[in-house]
Amino acid sequence: MTVQSHVRNLSINGDRLWDSLMEMAKIGKTAKDGVCRLALTDLDRESRDLFIAWCKAEGCSIRIDKMGNIFARREGKKADLPPVVMGSHLDSQPTGGKYDGVYGVLAGLEVIRTLNEAKYETEAPLEVVCWTNEEGSRFAPAMVASGVFAKVFDLEYGHSRADIDGKTMGQELARIGYLGDDEPTINAHPMAAYFEAHIEQGPILEDEGKDIGIVTDAQGQRWYEITLIGVEAHAGPTPMQSRKDALLGAARIIDIVNKIGLKRPLACATVGMMQIHPNSRNVIPGRVFFTVDFRHPDDAVLADMDAELRREVERVTSEIGLECTLDQIFYYAPVPFDASCVEAVRCGVEIGGFSARDIVSGAGHDACYLAQVCPTAMIFIPCVDGISHNEIEEVHKHWSDAGGQVLLHAVLAKADETVLQKSAG
Ligand code: HGY
Ligand code: MN
Ligand code: MN
Numbered sequence: 001m002t003v004q005s006h007v008r009n010l011s012i013n014g015d016r017l018w019d020s021l022m023e024m025a026k027i028g029k030t031a032k033d034g035v036c037r038l039a040l041t042d043l044d045r046e047s048r049d050l051f052i053a054w055c056k057a058e059g060c061s062i063r064i065d066k067m068g069n070i071f072a073r074r075e076g077k078k079a080d081l082p083p084v085v086m087g088s089h090l091d092s093q094p095t096g097g098k099y100d101g102v103y104g105v106l107a108g109l110e111v112i113r114t115l116n117e118a119k120y121e122t123e124a125p126l127e128v129v130c131w132t133n134e135e136g137s138r139f140a141p142a143m144v145a146s147g148v149f150a151k152v153f154d155l156e157y158g159h160s161r162a163d164i165d166g167k168t169m170g171q172e173l174a175r176i177g178y179l180g181d182d183e184p185t186i187n188a189h190p191m192a193a194y195f196e197a198h199i200e201q202g203p204i205l206e207d208e209g210k211d212i213g214i215v216t217d218a219q220g221q222r223w224y225e226i227t228l229i230g231v232e233a234h235a236g237p238t239p240m241q242s243r244k245d246a247l248l249g250a251a252r253i254i255d256i257v258n259k260i261g262l263k264r265p266l267a268c269a270t271v272g273m274m275q276i277h278p279n280s281r282n283v284i285p286g287r288v289f290f291t292v293d294f295r296h297p298d299d300a301v302l303a304d305m306d307a308e309l310r311r312e313v314e315r316v317t318s319e320i321g322l323e324c325t326l327d328q329i330f331y332y333a334p335v336p337f338d339a340s341c342v343e344a345v346r347c348g349v350e351i352g353g354f355s356a357r358d359i360v361s362g363a364g365h366d367a368c369y370l371a372q373v374c375p376t377a378m379i380f381i382p383c384v385d386g387i388s389h390n391e392i393e394e395v396h397k398h399w400s401d402a403g404g405q406v407l408l409h410a411v412l413a414k415a416d417e418t419v420l421q422k423s424a425g
Pocket of ligand 1: 134135136142143362363364365
């Protein structure tokens with residue numbers, strides 16, 4: 001793929017991108033130098049306000065939809081063309097890092113800043129999007145707002161997601177002033193393509209000494225909520241044989257979940273959240289709530305993991321004499337990304353001369369839903385020791401520079417197809 005020299009020579013300002021990352025990281029900064037910016041909290045609002053201020057300073061127009069998704073738009077020569085969109089999320093895990101999600105949003109802003117500086121006008125408009133509640137930590141499941149946008153969930157479902165205190169996303173969007181007017185669907189907001197730059201959140205790229213991951217696919221996920229009901233009783237006089245101990249059931253199932261993952265190559269299986277009632281040291285737990293997170297790149301294996309979990313939960317709960325509810329609250333099949341967008345990412349890698357390898361995303365991303373409704377691809381950069389969803393999450397600046405550069409040229413390859421056609425002529 002050949003590209004005209006004036007395009008080839010465009011270069012992002014890596015220092016400016018890094019400074020913006022460090023500035024944004026001050027919002028919700030934790031004692032261990034990570035971030036805690038849960039979706040739709042005041043800190044999330046603060047990060048959104050800062051992102052919008054930066055976009056307005058670049059002359060972007062701002063639109064906010066009914067799920068609080070923020071779209072910052074840079075006009076192109078042909079306003080009637082659907083935009084090429086970049087983005088990710090600003091909300092974090094409770095003990096999150098400075099780069100998860102934020103990197104994709106601010107790398108997109110850096111592309112806008114670079115094109116403004118170069119006075120380069122693209123054929124198609126460009127947009128940078130910040131999706132609401134990608135993490136699914138405060139409000140389950142993950143990627144709710146991009147899910148509504150991709151019509152996987154309806155608006156009522158999205159607004160009714162409630163946190164542990166019963167506050168809903170609809171209420172919290174209104175409270176922080178981000179309950180927008182626009183319809184939050186692809187129909188109301190067509191896109192030519194979507195690119196998401198993100199940290200890998202795993203060890204592969206760093207271990208192999210690669211600067212860039214060309215993300216060809218993302219593995220599928222299934223999330224469950226399980227509640228076990230036993231009988232609360234006194235820890236002293238209650239004989240072991242007569243107990244209906246909900247926490248014993250949970251303990252056995254946690255071990256089974258781990259084994260379901262271990263025995264299948266490439267599978268991931270995690271119990272990440274648990275609530276014990278009454279959670280008193282001398283009362284046999286009567287009720288336990290916990291979550292299960294399954295992932296695999298092959299949908300058939302994911303289905304097999306599901307079947308084994310249901311069988312085993314049935315066996316354990318009948319052995320102990322527990323009642324049980326098991327709800328699958330989230331599922332999407334493994335995602336193949338769009339070949340032409342992946343090719344555009346390869347174009348960016350080739351122009352920049354970066355070391356790269358194809359990779360399948362282990363994590364879920366808003367791109368996984370966008371891929372269902374528009375041509376989509378992702379760009380990974382490494383993170384130190386592959387650690388993420390942890391306050392020590394770290395990135396080397398040259399990785400950040402590389403990812404921004406690849407995003408710039410991938411987006412231009414889609415927003416300015418004429419550039420490629422002319423040069424190819
Ligand atoms: O769970 C995930 O993969 C993403 O961080 N929401
Ligand atoms: Mn993320
Ligand atoms: Mn995350």
